Amino acid sequence: MITGKNYIGDRLSSLGKVIYKTINPKLNVENPTDFFEATSEEIGQAVQLAWEAFSVYRRTPGSQRASFLNAIADEILALDHELVDCYTSESGLPEGRAIGERGRTVGQLRSFATLISNEDWRENTFDAAEPDRSPMPKADLRKTLVPLGPVAVFGASNFPLAFSAAGGDTASALAVGCPVIVKAHPMHLGTSELVSGAIIKAAKKTGMPNGVFSSVIGGKEAGMSLVNHPHVKAVGFTGSLGGGRALFDLAAKRREPIPVFAEMGSVNPVIITPNAISKRSSAISDSYAASITLGAGQFCTSPGLLLTIAGEETDNFVRDLADKTIQVEAQCMLHPNIKNGFEAHGAEVIDQSGVSIVAAHTGAQVNYADPKIAMVSGSDFLANPQMGQEVFGPFSLVVKAEDEAQLVEIVNNLEGQLTGTIIAEDNDGLNLTTLVDAMEQKVGRIIFNGVPTGVEVCPSMHHGGPYPASTDSRFTAVGADAIKRWVRPVSYQSFPKTLLPNSLKTK
């Protein structure tokens, strides 16, 4: 049962007077539950509990934390159709997506559990003493990684499970011994409460300290009190540039600044060479019509910018792509606000001088998105950086460069991106080395002859990128290395074995 309350540690709490409601975007009605905004008192309690839990939790053996993560996965699966129903009613996303995303979430939890089942993740190093070294003896030195402390996690609108209460940020932080306080995304508070309940159950079953996890409801103010709390030591965020940057600025202004990893989306540029168009126009337009509209374009890796070179075949390709894109059935967006943002930001780009719509349906149901493809010349695009903004939804802007040199110039002028893609022939007319080199400077992941949507969870995945794709290009939100955001090294010099952390006693 969904209560609408905050989890302050293992206690349900509803001291606040402000009520939040979620919306069923398909039906365009409010869902029944009243959700209670967390008061600053409740947020303070949650952080204090996390701080107290930290002193115990950071010392738990990896095997116990692994059991905890696996138990969370089990409890999430045990929620079964209650979770799937709540997810779909709050997000407008189809059941298949709910089940798929649940699988991803559970998979992430289990893969972090596997990661910490031994101590390799601590990257321990050992330097033996050299007491006879001249002119100065060398001391025994050993280094390990330790958790930073309580982490505040901000759930994403577009991944109610995989980047929310028990998503990648939470799983990676809990894995290394950091307690987590989640600020639930206001668009899916019921889903968040169900998952938070699963985490609390798992914590109890596996004997974790109270406070290892809390979940609070609120808006900007709640987020600010979390980030400003002296016992919060790091922040994970997935969402808009505006939101991520605001938290980053806040954290940087603290007396003790703390790291914020904000993954803030991207237009994910795709270079499509004339040669590739010439050879397989139809296959490319098929795959891109699908990628642009996947999940109503509500992915941070959605391809929002297609870069090519002007020509007759290009024009044919763009028309073909646009036709196929608008033939994709309109899909429900996550929330009326997301739908409104899609329309408003799309209109902003389309209103810029030189931009024309290639094709767009209209007349979709309320909260459903009509896919759109727009087009602009390379020169107009270069002259107006506003065209490079993200339009969150099934929208893509095709930029037709005059020639190869202008294409490279466009890439060189891009802002930082999560991904960049190159669609080309193996023996392409263009200098692919130059294009790859230019793209590498702008992105965290480059795809060759594929689509950017679909973020594999594996060691070689990097999900991050130069600003504004993320606030720190050196870290990733997906994959095993996601834990590196929450740990710091400590060296032990000349320590007796009895006082060393267990993982440093092995040599």
Place this chain on the structure above:
Amino acid sequence: MITGKNYIGDRLSSLGKVIYKTINPKLNVENPTDFFEATSEEIGQAVQLAWEAFSVYRRTPGSQRASFLNAIADEILALDHELVDCYTSESGLPEGRAIGERGRTVGQLRSFATLISNEDWRENTFDAAEPDRSPMPKADLRKTLVPLGPVAVFGASNFPLAFSAAGGDTASALAVGCPVIVKAHPMHLGTSELVSGAIIKAAKKTGMPNGVFSSVIGGKEAGMSLVNHPHVKAVGFTGSLGGGRALFDLAAKRREPIPVFAEMGSVNPVIITPNAISKRSSAISDSYAASITLGAGQFCTSPGLLLTIAGEETDNFVRDLADKTIQVEAQCMLHPNIKNGFEAHGAEVIDQSGVSIVAAHTGAQVNYADPKIAMVSGSDFLANPQMGQEVFGPFSLVVKAEDEAQLVEIVNNLEGQLTGTIIAEDNDGLNLTTLVDAMEQKVGRIIFNGVPTGVEVCPSMHHGGPYPASTDSRFTAVGADAIKRWVRPVSYQSFPKTLLPNSLKTK
């Protein structure tokens, strides 16, 4: 010959009208050379050259960059007594220290050269494609580390060689393919010019692109233009909390925020248990009188805070330590400003309620530091956080806690530190596990029965710590991992081998 000019790439330049002079603190006279402050035009040129060099330099094979680093080391050694003489005349430090620090600097350069002679530092990972995986095929993914871009390095006052023009920040950034623009520390501009000349010579000899290194002269304004330049992608700083925090704030406010690693010093708390005092009071006071006064206390790891428990033996120990400390001959400080700061900050601490001087000489020569030991009760210390501030120089405050519980409370109330030390017996009366645990939360390195001064350059060294010891506790300024500040991951998905970076072609 020292010209007093800036190195804008390989060109000596002196467009500025403002003149800087260095001081010989031993003689208390200005050194003869006029140094020309860099204009904003010169700084812009240096960064532009670095940006252009980056496109070539980041692609150089590791073996070539290794040759470059080794050539820098050779050229520094070739400067021979010219460098040693300039160093001593600008720093007041003795010749032995100059030669020792030169050895450390050359050693760092060579060890980064060794590190990049193969590609292990890139932490490459490989995930093989699984085209038949169900429900979705898995793409081939490979991940590597690439350099961030031009790095601005701010030289430290207290290490004219090892943390300056060719110091650890420069060496680690150049190693991974980042061009460097150094802002020379105003206290040793001649030393900086000589070393910068050595770097430029080495760059020419090994065929590195012009702009891979520049060195500019200036104060706060020059530093600000560097950090604000859009083509500067990261900052390395060693110095005061005020200076480091100002650069951090500036970088965080940029349109594109960039990472700043500022190492800002520390009071390096040392717990000395009553049991240890009881067993070996004299040996401890010997080693700490030496550590407190080493290099006139001008090390970031200088022990400025000794924590113990009140008692008769403690009082005897403190008197003994103070006597031994003031018997150490007064040493020349780096600069009149450093000497004035030492006196002023020491007086600030001593003026706090409850603080008394145990022993202090007076009457040292101008610019020479009289060592001082002060003392305060645990309760007074807890009541007044200002006592925990760093006094840069041969000064240490002894805090006498009432009991073990108060000792732990004092540690729990400390700010972040580079190091923490525990002097104890193997079977001590105190609960060492609790003390180690408390200390671990505050520091980047814990030493058992040793002194914090002396920072070994090796893989297990961590030189950094929770704020305000550094701006990001996840990174180190010393050791092989120092390169991690300047690199970011990039994933390559479904790439043909011909287009992969060389180090990812191996599988």
